[in-house]
Amino acid sequence: MDTITLWELVALAGAATLVGFSKTAVSGANTVSLAIFAAVLPARESTGILLPLLIVGDMFAVRAYRRHADWATLVRLFPAVAAGVVAGTVFMLWADDAAVRTSIGVILLVMASITVWRRRTAGQQAREQKGQGEEEGRGEPAGEGRQRARLKAGSYGVLGGFTTMVANAGGPVMSMYLLSAGFRKLGFLGTSAWFFLIVNVAKVPFSVGLGLIDRHSLLLDAGLALCVVPGAFLGRAVVDRINQRLFERLVIAATVVGGLQLLLR
Template sequence: MDTITLWHLTGWEFAALAFAALLVGFSKTAVSGANTVSLAIFAAFLPARASTGVLLPILIAGDVLAVLTYRRHAHWPTLWRLFPAVGVGVAVGTLFLVWADDAVVRTSIGVILLFMAGVTVWRRRRADADEQPDEETASRAGRVKARSYGVLGGFTTMVANAGGPVMSMYLLSAGFRKLGFLGTSAFFFLIVNVSKLPFSAGLGLIDGHSLLLDAALVVFVVPGALLGRWAVNRINQRLFERLVIAATVVGGLQLLLA
């Protein structure tokens, strides 16, 4: 893997990566989707494709902490509805990584994130203005939405570890409150990210060098998770939703402009 070893990083570069790891912990326990900023930092200081392999174990560490914190609030029917479509998205993302270069990956994910944020805002405003659909129509629309977001979430999480904002948009559009949102996304990403490990290793994105760097950075995930757990109780629902959407937009713009 074309990556930078721990010993080749300057103090400033390591500090930036450590801050990104702290932000991963914060995003997993407070504002999901904010870790797209971490993705951009890792891609800035490491080769873009290789950075996804370094970031994946750090994300899994954050997922474990989030599950321990919010495990009682997960909504498993939603998870089971998403997983088949996510599997399709991961498979497509793996094939995409075989031929796509860094520029194509960044542009594709950035466009998807901005599109999802726009669709979510539009749907929420329309739902506030329109009458509620009948039960059969709502059920059919819910299945279509779960499949669409599931495929996009699997694709984006495989190619750039950027599935968080896509799933955030889905959970917000489904009407999840803070704790249900965080508990459901915690289990979702723990399961999905662990399942990605053999794919990433097979593509050469994870090796001994990347794991050594992970070992040095993962300790910074813990204070970030604790900070997020403290902050989430002080954020009301409306502000929480706005922060999630804003983090998605910022992440998408960073990927497009990088």
């Protein structure tokens, strides 16, 4: 903390504000925050500092969308997510800062690619689901059997658990899963809000055990948490008025730049 410059602190404050905004408006924006934290701070420690801020944002998201969660989906996901978190913890036990920085950079680029693919398929999926319900709730793809649904939940769950433990970057993975499962707007937001609140809180003991969260990191979090609050309120206020396509393009571009910066650093 003693080595953080004023401009770096400003960058962290902006990233913390974006955390709140991403939790109540556009989840993909969180990858930009991840890139900023990993660029300003040691990459390994940045994951532990960012985690409490994510939990603060999750609390606001749950407060806003708590009634719209699909608990059957959450119960189906959690065992696989737990396995992914354990795998990520094992990786973090031996990974040094350079390995974590490289991993975060690769994960960011992969997540950006997933988001681009998701956008290209979302239009086709929306046309297929048109007239099948309102924006709240969900709908399973036609013909998807229980075995295939369990396999999909397991694969996405393990990947989401690993990426969220190593890089706090499980958002795009889970977004793609929820969209592919036919979730509409409010159902998507409510299920995602509860999912990340529960998973991020469960990650705290692992992060403490790895030394990623301590009294020094919490002191920095105490100041940055004040920036999460206005971001969360701003996201809630503008969620229905966002030009989603333009914003996602900016997020993807910033994520790619951040990922490349970490890989070339």
